Amino acid sequence: MTQPERPDALPPSRPPLGEEELRRLVAHLRHELRTSLTAVIGYSEDLLETLEGPEEIRAELKALRSAGAAVLAIVNERLGAEALGELSASTLPRLVRDLGDACAEPASAIAPLCARLVAAAEGAGHYALIPTLCRIQAAGVMLNDLLAGYALDRLPHAPALGGMPKLAAPGGDASAPPLPSAERGHILLVDDNSVTRDVLRQWLVRQGHEVEEATGGDAALELLRNREFDLVLLDLIMPDRNGIEVLDVLRAEGRLGRAPVIVLSALDEFDGVVSALERGADDYVTKPFHMVLLRARIRMALELRRHRERERAYQGMLAELRGGAR
Template identity: 85%
Template structure:
């Protein structure tokens, strides 16, 4: 193996991002925030249109939709075209932090509202509402993680994974190590590139996750058949069996859906990403990875797995109620 491919060899340091790169990054942040808000607002409106229940439920749902709409208005204002035109390496930190501060109150209201709504739905016997409320809560988690993450690990000082690692912040590392166990997971990392696996594994372990590795598609399938995982990070391009082929086998063996799957792709592999999503992958991230976005995606995927388990339980409860009638 050549020195440039040894797992302990790190890529060269990247220069600080230029203003054009910053604009693209902020545009990407705006897209991700809007995606989460589409779920919060859209699902809330769907529930309001079909709700047949106590007025208290409607009031809470309207508050939930209002919280999402308030954050969306701030995102559109603070990250709109005019703001991007005025963006520079010196103004970006203030812009992102100001957005996080402005959105803090309405964004932090989403999860408690969902918790209250789930309890109210259970009390009113409106069990059919609960799976959708779980999806809204997962989107709210993603939203808060993006806002907090980009503010805490500001972009010009946080190179993507795959670049030279940032000097550890003892306070931040301690905070991550003390993260609630519900935010940690048993993760399968599938990638034929040993450098990528090594960088990602070390970072994931620092977040408190338990990580197993597979160097290819066949090894990944053996592990997935043998035991359960909370999340799979699956590379698209591998020499023995591609990520697409892994998804096809999982579907054929009725193993798809046990754990959320996040596809790892290069920027020029968009067609492969689309095929993976069509075959049952839950999300994707592009290489080189940005820590804030990857952490938010992983957190949302772990939330999704827990909500799927709750959803299955509620669907079973509904089936029993229909049978009893």
């Protein structure tokens, strides 16, 4: 008897990625990894230049900088031009898995180093260090998510830098298990396209996020005036009020910065993305979405939200201490 086809089986006729698509995918991965590492290394070096002590914190900062530099050296070696000379659909999965294995030790050291540094800064009363340490920690989270997500993805069959979101494909990021409760968020999804909203809502809910939707800029502003969100996914082009105008209104009303904003844009809307970032958006992703990257971006944004709350708490503590000292 003929066995029924598995519902999660990949279409047998689907061709592998072409050479140019493979190179674009690897270039994209290399760019995103380097972006995260720039934050880890750059912020660590900045703190080392400005911090005069204590030595315990300086030693941990040096270890953090070294961990970032070690990962960067591996990325440059494994994803450099020479290593990619014979890149193909059959060799790419092993390349990415080997990259993740090689980076595992130094990359996994970033989070505990940041945790120890935050505790040491609190103990020493160096509260001003904590916001920057939180940024490093968020960059480390994104770095590890990218390494893990791309390694799990079925790269030979995956659309490069987008394609249709991989909600029906087995394995990979789209079918990843729900996030721990501490990593979930209340997300506002703003897009006038019902298909985009439906795809993203299903994907976000499967990860355990709470999602509310707005079909345009005016509806989004009404929700943001009446409720608190952990993150806003904001489409750039909408018929009633576009993403730039939404950001301008939020800034004018003093609401910008309460929740991180990730702008959703098409590949040809780069000027709009620049304008959005200049007006206070925190990040952007391009349509069609690469779900591994989107997951990493969202997790980083939610980390930033939690760190901003801690920063406000520290600022309040410092204000109370200054007031009591008068």
